[in-house]
Each structure stands twice: as C-alpha cells, then as structure tokens.
Amino acid sequence: KQPHQKELFGHPVGLYVLFFTEMWERFSYYGMRALLVIYMIAQANHKDGPGLGWTELEAYQLYGWYVMLVYVVSIPGGILADKVLGQKKTVMLGAFILVLGHGTLAIDAPWAFFVGLGLIILGVGCLKPNISTMVGGLYKKGDIRRDKGFSIFYIGINLGSLLATSIIGIVVAKWGWHAGFGLAGIAMLFGLLVYIFGQKFISHVGNKPTVEEKKEDVSIMKIFSNIIKSPMQLAIFAVLLAFSIYVGFTKEGVDHWGYGALFIFLSFVVGLMMMIFKSLETQILKDRFLVLLLSFLLVIVFWGAFEQAGGLMSVYTEQKTDRMLFGWLVPTPMFQGLNAGFIILLAVWVANIWAKRKLKNKEASSLFKMATGTIIMGLGFVFMIFAVREYEANGSSGMQWLVLAYLFHTIGELCSSPVSLSFVTKLAPVKYASLMMGLYFAATGLGGKVAGILGEKSESFGEYAIFTGIVIFTVAFGLLVIALLKPLKRLTHGAEDNEVEMN
Ligand code: GLN
8 A cells, every 4th residue: 555655844744643643642641630639539528529538648549550550551552552453453442442431430430430540541551652653653764853753742742731731620620520531531532533534644554463474473472372381370470470569569568578579570571571582583683672671771760750740749839839929829730731831842942952963963862862861850850959948948948949840850851751752663673663662651650650659758758868869860870871872872783873864
C-alpha cells in the first residue's frame, strides 16, 4: 500500500492525528487524576457531592498503586502490540477501553469505581506506549525531524493536561464528581474519533507483525516456555511473583520485609531483560539494547525527583506557602498547571536550542540531553531549599520559589522526556520496539514510586534534607552520565550520528 506522506508544517500529517488523539487521552487521564484523590477523601457532606470518605493515607496508597500500575501495564501493552496486534490496533483497543473506563466512573455506584480504574489502567497500558512508538515510526531512520516531532507530540500531551485541569474543577463544582469523570470519558471519545478518522494518514505505521517476522521471532513466550516447562514450575513462578509484589510494594509487605524485597521484583524484570538480550542476533543490537537499559536508570532518577510535584511539593504548597496574590488565595492545584503551561510556552524553544547545537556539531546526543535535563531539573530543587529556609525564618515562604522550581523542572523535562521517547524509537530492536517503550514508561512509573517513598521519608528527615539530597543526587548522577558519555555513545553504534534533513 502506498503510504500517505502528506506533510503539514514540515511534519507528516500522521503526527497531528497522533497529537490530537494523545491530547484527548491525556485530557481524560489528567482530568480524572486531578479529581481522584480529593474524590476519595471527600466526605458525605462535601460541597460537590458525597465522595468515598476514605482517610488520606488510604487515598495516597491507592493513588500510588494506580499511577504505578498505569505505567507498568505498558509492558504487557507493548508486548501485545509487538507480538499480536501491531501498535495501531492496540492503540485503538486502548482508546476504546478508556472510553469505557472513564464512562464507568461516571456511574455513581461502589462497583463502578474499581471497575473504572481497572479499565483505565488497561486502556492506558495499551495506548500510551504504542502511540509513542508510532510517532517514531512516522520518521525514517536518521531523519533529523524526529526529535522535534516528539517535542510537538509532547505539546499535545500537555495541552490536554492544561485544558483538563482548568475545566474539570468547574464542571465538578456545578454538576458533581461523576459529571467530571464523565467529561473525561467524553474527551476520550473525541480522541477515539480523531484516531478512527485519521487512519488514512497513519496507514504505514504500527502495523501487525508479518508472518515471517513472527516466525523468525524469538518470542517472549518461547523464552518463557524454555524455562518454565511444567504447570508446577508455572505455579511456583506465579507464587514467587505475587510474593515479590507483596513484599516489595504493599505497605505491610514493605514494613515487614524492608525495601530489599523490591529487589526481588526488579530481578524479575532484569531476568526478562537478560533473556531478551540473549535472543538478540547481532552485537550492534545487543549494545544498543544495553545502552537503552542503562538510560532507564537515568529515567528512574529523573522521575523519582520530578514526581515530587504531585506529592511533597503539593503538600508544601498547600501548607507552607503564602499563596495570597492581590487579595486572592491561589488554589494549590494551579501550581501543578504551571508545568503544563511552561511546556507549551517553552517546548519549541528548547527543541530549537538543541537542534542548533547539533547543526554546529556540538554535543547534542540524546544521552547528553537526558543527563543535562536531569541536572537542570535537580537544580530546580535549590529554590525549594530557599523556600524551606524562608519558611523556617518567617513561618511561610513566597510563591516565587515554586514558580522558579517548576520552571527549572519543566526545562529539564523538555530536555529529557520527549528526547527519551525519541531515543527509545531509535535504539530498540524493531521486533521489541513497543515492549521497550513499555519498559520506558514502567521506569517512569517506578520513578513515581521512588518519589512516593522519598515523600514518606520527608516525614522523618524533614523537607530540607530531602530537597538537598535530591539536588546532590540528581546533579551527581547527571554528571556521571556525562563523564561516561563516550563509552555509552560507542554502544549506540552511531544510531544518532548521521541524522540529516529529509524533507
Ligand atoms: N507528563 C508526561 C505524559 O503524561 C510524562 C509522563 C511519564 O512519562 N511518566 O506523557
């Protein structure tokens, strides 16, 4: 079939189909996320209608699980695309499940809450990693526009988030919680429609693996079946896995078994990776796979610090910041909107800076950008240290510290996050493209979990120590990656060396 290669503003039209699909998907995701915790803790007499009336601790726990699972399910979502459906159909399936999921939350019944959340986790797992891989598929190997394409896509993500967080509160205040959840469902329906009607512009990407590809493929199932040969072994494996999740992630598990148990769970992921590594045919594929895995460590560090936004920094904003602006008390959630707003303002600027550097032949590899981004984001916490100092002296601290911190966080995110997506699509072995994207998102989810743990630790160590620790660790880790850049880049075997204009 002849691919439709029409272009708009210097990028394939398919990019805009994926842009608007993802914009609506993120509208529904972030809109619903903005309601989730406050809905769980809202009492029967809440002004927007009765919530679930949970304690804050219960709500935080479920929230942590939810955010982590949403991204960890990207791994099976990626496998489903690589092995069975192809990315395009898996995204369609995900969008459909998401409409159902958000729609279910619109129903005011106890069962609907958990069923809705479960469907959303499955839906995001099918959609998020695969739509990102498809963006990469729009560009040929070595096309210099790829990184910029991801930056544009990233604007769509944040446009959705900004729209949702500005509108959904108003809807809930007028018509109640379930109208808010329903709005997320309607938004997702728009996303599904954009995707359905845009199919002709993406006909050449994300297709099913061909029969030959499947034949020569060493599938994960095959690798698994080589290790697990009897139902007994499968049962042992399942019990071990369940136990690892229990000791690594649940509150009682962590209290009784310590964080070392997290290690058990991670070993499973590492084991899986080693099996895939062994199954790769050439040294080039192996090296690239390895450098990608190493870069995921940076991803965990990045999101472990960045995700303080929804936890520790949010609580700090609420409790210790003087939020009066010209006689108006700025609502806490608005500070989270700063991130999305700054992204929309700065995405093109940051992408251009790197593109210019690249044209001048200065260091602009993805790893360098990711490390620089981690350092810039980490330095944002210096402003939080100033804030804590001011709070200790005066009993409250100014809003400017938060604005500056989020500004640095956003510039760091723009150096790192869209670039990482692009990097994954450049380096992943084709037959595991979606799985690797799934793993990338799982790493961000793990970072989120780390952020939660750091938040808990702040209760005993205090915010000053946590913020200082984050600055030191992120900057040191970023510098370490920069120091190791040469050998790391050697492992990419020139995946980024010959990027050229390909209009
Ligand atoms: N804010 C970005 C998004 O929603 C990144 C999320 C992530 O990678 N964990 O796509």
